[in-house]
Every structure is written in C-alpha cells, then in structure tokens.
Amino acid sequence: MTTLHAVHSDAGFARETLKPPSFLGACGLVVRRNLLHIRRMPELLLDVTIQPVMFVLLFAFVFGGSIAVPGAEGGYREFLIPGIMAQTMIFSSFIVAIGLVNDLQKGFVDRLKALPIARSSILVGRSLSSLIHSSIGITIMAITGLAIGWRMREGFFNAVLAFALFLLVGFAMIWIGILVGSMFDSVEAVNGFMFTTMFPVTFLANTFVPTEGMPDWLQFVAEWNPVSALTQAARELWGNGPEAPATAAYQLQHPVPFTIMWALLITAIIAPLALRAFRRRSRD
Amino acid sequence: MSSSSPAIEAIDLVKKFGDHVAVDRVSFSVPTGSVLGVLGPNGAGKTTTVRMLTTMSRPTSGTGRVAGHDIVKEPDAVRRSMGLTGQSATVDELLTGRENIRLIGRFAGLSGKEVRRIGDDLLERFSLTEAADRTAKTYSGGMRRRLDLAVSLVATPPVLFLDEPTTGLDPRSRTDLWDVLRGLVRDGTTLLLTTQYLEEADQLADNIVVIDRGQIIAEGTPTQLKDQAGRASVVVHVTHASDLGSAEGILRQFTDEVHVDHGARRIAVRATGLQDMLAIGDAISRAAIEVDDLGLQRPSLDDVFLHLTGHTAEDVSTDDQPELEEAVR
Known part of the structure; x- marks a missing residue:
C-alpha cells in the first residue's frame, strides 16, 4: 500500500519514465506465455505428439504390409515419415487459429492492446510459438521414425534443407491460421472449419500412398497439391522415395523450387487478408 | 501538469457501427483525482465510450484526452498512463495469479525485480497472496475480478477505467471491491467507472453522467441529480x-x-x-x-433515472437491443 503510493507520486502524472519492451521483447513475452500454457496443459501437445506417432504406427503396421512403394529403398515406412511430417506442418495453421481465437475470446488480445506495445507482437508471438509447437511434433516424429527404421540417406546438407522447407511451409500456414482465427468466433467453429478443409487437403496428396494408383482426375489433383510438393521434396532430400516419374505432374519433378514457390505464394496472398481480418476483428 | 487540469476528457465522441449510432457526441471531463460514474442501461454506449477513451476502438469523430494525451494522435502515450479493466475478467486462466500480474507488468515495461516487488504488494493488497500460486482457473468470480484489477494496476497508472467492475459479483464481493477502489482514489488515482447500478455510482462517484441511447441525458453530482428528480x-x-x-x-x-x-x-x-x-x-x-x-x-438515483428516461436503469428497453455493441463488434 505505502510502496504503491510512493511509486505513484514519484512517477507523477504520466508514466513516461516506464519504457515498454521492444518489439522483439514483447514477442518474446508472448512466446513465453504461450509456452507456459503448454507446460500447464501438456495435452495441448497431443496434436503433434501422440496423434502423428499413432498415425505413423497405424499406417506403417496396418497398411504398410499392403502398400507397395516401387523404388523406395526403405519401403513404406520410410515413404510414410515425410508424408506425416508434411501433414503435421500443414496442421500448424490449425494450432495458430485455435490459439488466436482463444486469445481473442478470452480477452488476452484486448489486454495486450491496452498496453504500450506494438500490436503486431501478438501475432508474431503467436506464430513463433506455433512454429515451436509444430517443430516439437516434427522432432518427435523423426525420433519415432528413426526407431522404426527411417533414415536420412542423402547427406547433412540435404537433410537440413528438408527441415528448412518444413519450417518455410509452416510459416506460410501461420497466415492461414491467422485468417481463420480472425474469421470465426469460437474454438468449435475453427475446429469444424479446419477439420473439413485441412484434413482432406493433407489426404488428397502423395502423403500416405503413391498417386499412381488413383483415378486420373484424382491423381491430377493430388499431384498438383502443394502438400505433395513438400512431401516429394522431403522424400528426395532424405532418399526415402523414388524420384517422380516423367509422367508425374511437373511440380513433382522439381519439388524443392515448387515448395518454396507455394510457400511464398500462399504468404503473398493470404498474409494481407489475414492482417486485415485480424485488424478488423480486434479494432472496434 | 497542474493538478487542476482534467485527467480524462471526452470531446464530442461519436461512434457509429454502420447505421447504428452507438455513441452520439459525448463530452465530459474528469478532474484529476476524482471519480466519474457513467451510468446507463445495457446497450446505452458506456462500453463503447470507454473503448474509445482507452484507444481500443477508434472514434468515428471527436476525440478525447487521457492524462493530457490525445487518444487519436498519441495512443501509445495514453496506454502508458492508464489501466483498463474490461467488462469480463481477462485474466489468463492457465497462469497463476502471480504469473498474470508479472506477465502484464513486464509488458508494461517493469523490470523483473520491480515486477516481483509490485506484484507481491498487489497480491497482498487484493487478498490474493494465499491463492497466488494457483492457476486462475480455480479462482471464484470475485477473486478473478480482484486479480483482473490488480493486473490493471501493475504499472501504477494514474488513470483507471473500469467497465462494470462489479457486474456478476455477490453483494459481499461488491462492497469489498468498492473499498479497494476507495483506497485507490485516496492514493490519487483518477477513476472512470461505468455501471448499471445506481447504488454503485452513488457510493463511489464524485460526478455522474447518465447515458441513454448513446447520448448524455444528465450530469452532475449525485446530490444534484437527486434534486433534479424532485x-x-x-x-x-x-x-x-x-x-x-x-x-x-x-x-x-x-x-x-x-x-x-x-x-x-x-x-x-x-x-x-x-x-x-x-x-x-x-x-x-x-x-x-x-x-x-x-x-x-x-430521492434515490433510481427515481432520477426513471424521471429522466421514463424507464429504470435495470429495466433494459426492448427496442434498444442490449449487447448491440458487443454483437456489432
């Protein structure tokens, strides 16, 4: 009580003496708070831990026997790991959207807006912590993969490049997450929307099975799916699958540049929409 | 800045949501160290007025000053000088009470050492010391409100905005909170609080403005307003x-x-x-x-409100669409 009083009269009318944190400092605080949430509620990590590991095991052992992948050195299990990692990274849009809609609903965004910090730090912090979140998932899957026989066979540089592509796509997914999180009013709505869109998008691709067995039209859709470019890029960089045949879609024959192109294109289109939606949602 | 200049000023504030005029040319001024009660029913424009003054929402026209800073031109300076406790408690449920206060303190620019000292003081002052290390999820409604208020005070703002601070509290928690607010005012804080409860305005406010349908329909001391009613x-x-x-x-x-x-x-x-x-x-x-x-x-303020508007404050007029401000957002 008395201390507060003292602080008060020292500071005078306005507290210009108090220097708010820098932009990076504020982002860091948002990240710290979001990670603290994970520590308090470890079940938040289920989506990037138990779930993908379960997928790896289910697909590898249930379907693995009946899915032949011609030309894949390590067989179906090696073929599968890059696909599930790609799915996990696409799902980071999910994580961003849920986190953001929660922060908007429970007033955390309002609370930060009343403080003298850059408002963009809310988004940047949310995005960084989601990338960390997804990266934990990728790491856990890599460990699971290594345990069941998955290997990176094309050298250190290529191995790192594949992980970098995952992060780049994760970055692009953030914008989709911000857009969706700002568009809907409840966690349930976000869940419903993301589940019905992102889930098919990650399955209508080469993530879990080779596209050769699909009907023509489906094969066309699957091979031009950006998720397929990412998956194919990782398979080639890690030596987990055959190179795309000359009959495959053009992007699968050049998966690395196409993955980069998709990430930049999605960012260029979605980012302005996402920022506008967030600003509109949080301003009035 | 001399102590006689107003801590809060609203100057012809207008806010439109589409065709709906939520706030219609609202002007008032709150002398430093005093308490202004903004009184009105749901949907009258109280929250929208507070959101504009606290830089959360841009006025359609008009402006205001908080601690001498223009709310439109110097929003950062305004944010440095004020605290805001919104209508629903915005505490982070997954963090403990102590973590909530420290986090916002760091955002406000306090050092780790300062925020520990001030945080512990605030917890003590708001009777939350025992619950300080429990997650806010486990708090009762009254405790959440107190924590929310404590969080708003961590940077010791000279101007404090409270939007319906006691809505949903039981009578005991309400009078407890009133005591806390009186303590803040004794220490020199300027307070603007919105309320639907006439008794609350009567208990706490030096001056009252009555808002109905976005417009100020009366203002004065509680006594003056009562004299108007008869x-x-x-x-x-x-x-x-x-x-x-x-x-x-x-x-x-x-x-x-x-x-x-x-x-x-x-x-x-x-x-x-x-x-x-x-x-x-x-x-x-x-x-x-x-x-x-x-x-x-x-006469009580209830009589005043009835006299001014033809309806009582708690009686939400049906044509007025309560929560419209919320819905339009």
Missing part, C-alpha cells in the same frame, strides 16, 4: 403512536404536504432542504415529542 422530504419516526396526532399538527404548520403512515409511526413532510429539517426538529423537540429518528430523505 424535492426532498423530512421524515419523522415518533416513538409512541399516541404522539402521531400532535406531531402531525405541528408539521401542518409548515406545509400542507404531510403524509402520515400510522402503522410505521412515520410522518413525511415535503421539504426544500436542510433548513426545513432543522426547523422541524426544533419544533418537535420543543413540543417534547419523543422521536426514534428524524431525517432528510432525498
């Missing part, structure tokens, strides 16, 4: 029912507007103010009539 009366409770007749005779010498309630041994006389009460008291005591109580009774 004159006061002097009420005399006699000890013995047998004295009622003679007491009434004496009071009739002052005015014809005398109302006798035999069951309650109570007589009410129309009066203009304190002088009348003193004269009546003098006359009664000279006649040696024993009284239990004798006092001046002013």
Whole structure:
C-alpha cells in the first residue's frame, strides 16, 4: 500500500519514465506465455505428439504390409515419415487459429492492446510459438521414425534443407491460421472449419500412398497439391522415395523450387487478408 | 501538469457501427483525482465510450484526452498512463495469479525485480497472496475480478477505467471491491467507472453522467441529480403512536404536504432542504415529542433515472437491443 503510493507520486502524472519492451521483447513475452500454457496443459501437445506417432504406427503396421512403394529403398515406412511430417506442418495453421481465437475470446488480445506495445507482437508471438509447437511434433516424429527404421540417406546438407522447407511451409500456414482465427468466433467453429478443409487437403496428396494408383482426375489433383510438393521434396532430400516419374505432374519433378514457390505464394496472398481480418476483428 | 487540469476528457465522441449510432457526441471531463460514474442501461454506449477513451476502438469523430494525451494522435502515450479493466475478467486462466500480474507488468515495461516487488504488494493488497500460486482457473468470480484489477494496476497508472467492475459479483464481493477502489482514489488515482447500478455510482462517484441511447441525458453530482428528480422530504419516526396526532399538527404548520403512515409511526413532510429539517426538529423537540429518528430523505438515483428516461436503469428497453455493441463488434 505505502510502496504503491510512493511509486505513484514519484512517477507523477504520466508514466513516461516506464519504457515498454521492444518489439522483439514483447514477442518474446508472448512466446513465453504461450509456452507456459503448454507446460500447464501438456495435452495441448497431443496434436503433434501422440496423434502423428499413432498415425505413423497405424499406417506403417496396418497398411504398410499392403502398400507397395516401387523404388523406395526403405519401403513404406520410410515413404510414410515425410508424408506425416508434411501433414503435421500443414496442421500448424490449425494450432495458430485455435490459439488466436482463444486469445481473442478470452480477452488476452484486448489486454495486450491496452498496453504500450506494438500490436503486431501478438501475432508474431503467436506464430513463433506455433512454429515451436509444430517443430516439437516434427522432432518427435523423426525420433519415432528413426526407431522404426527411417533414415536420412542423402547427406547433412540435404537433410537440413528438408527441415528448412518444413519450417518455410509452416510459416506460410501461420497466415492461414491467422485468417481463420480472425474469421470465426469460437474454438468449435475453427475446429469444424479446419477439420473439413485441412484434413482432406493433407489426404488428397502423395502423403500416405503413391498417386499412381488413383483415378486420373484424382491423381491430377493430388499431384498438383502443394502438400505433395513438400512431401516429394522431403522424400528426395532424405532418399526415402523414388524420384517422380516423367509422367508425374511437373511440380513433382522439381519439388524443392515448387515448395518454396507455394510457400511464398500462399504468404503473398493470404498474409494481407489475414492482417486485415485480424485488424478488423480486434479494432472496434 | 497542474493538478487542476482534467485527467480524462471526452470531446464530442461519436461512434457509429454502420447505421447504428452507438455513441452520439459525448463530452465530459474528469478532474484529476476524482471519480466519474457513467451510468446507463445495457446497450446505452458506456462500453463503447470507454473503448474509445482507452484507444481500443477508434472514434468515428471527436476525440478525447487521457492524462493530457490525445487518444487519436498519441495512443501509445495514453496506454502508458492508464489501466483498463474490461467488462469480463481477462485474466489468463492457465497462469497463476502471480504469473498474470508479472506477465502484464513486464509488458508494461517493469523490470523483473520491480515486477516481483509490485506484484507481491498487489497480491497482498487484493487478498490474493494465499491463492497466488494457483492457476486462475480455480479462482471464484470475485477473486478473478480482484486479480483482473490488480493486473490493471501493475504499472501504477494514474488513470483507471473500469467497465462494470462489479457486474456478476455477490453483494459481499461488491462492497469489498468498492473499498479497494476507495483506497485507490485516496492514493490519487483518477477513476472512470461505468455501471448499471445506481447504488454503485452513488457510493463511489464524485460526478455522474447518465447515458441513454448513446447520448448524455444528465450530469452532475449525485446530490444534484437527486434534486433534479424532485424535492426532498423530512421524515419523522415518533416513538409512541399516541404522539402521531400532535406531531402531525405541528408539521401542518409548515406545509400542507404531510403524509402520515400510522402503522410505521412515520410522518413525511415535503421539504426544500436542510433548513426545513432543522426547523422541524426544533419544533418537535420543543413540543417534547419523543422521536426514534428524524431525517432528510432525498430521492434515490433510481427515481432520477426513471424521471429522466421514463424507464429504470435495470429495466433494459426492448427496442434498444442490449449487447448491440458487443454483437456489432
């Protein structure tokens, strides 16, 4: 009580003496708070831990026997790991959207807006912590993969490049997450929307099975799916699958540049929409 | 800045959501160190006014100043000078009480050391020390409110905005919170609080503005507003029912507007103010009539609101769409 009083009269009318944190400092605080949430509620990590590991095991052992992948050195299990990692990274849009809609609903965004910090730090912090979140998932899957026989066979540089592509796509997914999180009013709505869109998008691709067995039209859709470019890029960089045949879609024959192109294109289109939606949602 | 300049000013504030005018040319000024109560029913524009003054929402036109800073041109300076506790508690449920305060303190620019010291003080002051290391999820409604308020105070803002701070609290928690607020004002904080509860404005505010449908329809001290609603009366409770007749005779010498309630041994006389009460008291005591109580009774703020708007404050007018401000956002 008395201390507060003292602080008060020292500071005078306005507290210009108090220097708010820098932009990076504020982002860091948002990240710290979001990670603290994970520590308090470890079940938040289920989506990037138990779930993908379960997928790896289910697909590898249930379907693995009946899915032949011609030309894949390590067989179906090696073929599968890059696909599930790609799915996990696409799902980071999910994580961003849920986190953001929660922060908007429970007033955390309002609370930060009343403080003298850059408002963009809310988004940047949310995005960084989601990338960390997804990266934990990728790491856990890599460990699971290594345990069941998955290997990176094309050298250190290529191995790192594949992980970098995952992060780049994760970055692009953030914008989709911000857009969706700002568009809907409840966690349930976000869940419903993301589940019905992102889930098919990650399955209508080469993530879990080779596209050769699909009907023509489906094969066309699957091979031009950006998720397929990412998956194919990782398979080639890690030596987990055959190179795309000359009959495959053009992007699968050049998966690395196409993955980069998709990430930049999605960012260029979605980012302005996402920022506008967030600003509109949080301003009035 | 001299202490006589206003801590909060609203200057012709207007906010439109599409065709709906939520706030219509609202102007007022709050002297430093005083408490302004913004009184009105749901959907009257109270929250929207607070959101504009606290830079959360941009005015359609007009402006305002908080601690001398323009809310449109210098939003950062405004944010450095004020604290805001919104209508619903915005505490982070997954963090403990202590973590909530420290996190916001760091955002406000306090050092780790400062925030620990001030945080512990605040927890103590708001009787949250025991619960400090429990996650806020486990807190009761009253505790959440107190934590929310403590969080708003971590940077020791000289100006504090409270949007319906006691809505949803039980009577005990409400009076506790009032005491805390009185303490803040004693320490020099300027307070703007919105409320639907007339009693709350009466208890805390130095000045009141009454808002209905986006416009200010009355302003003044609680006493002035009550005087507007009608004159006061002097009420005399006699000890013995047998004295009622003679007491009434004496009071009739002052005015014809005398109302006798035999069951309650109570007589009410129309009066203009304190002088009348003193004269009546003098006359009664000279006649040696024993009284239990004798006092001046002013109309309540409920009477005021009814008088001004034709409806009571708690009675949400149906054509007014409560929560419209929320819905449009």
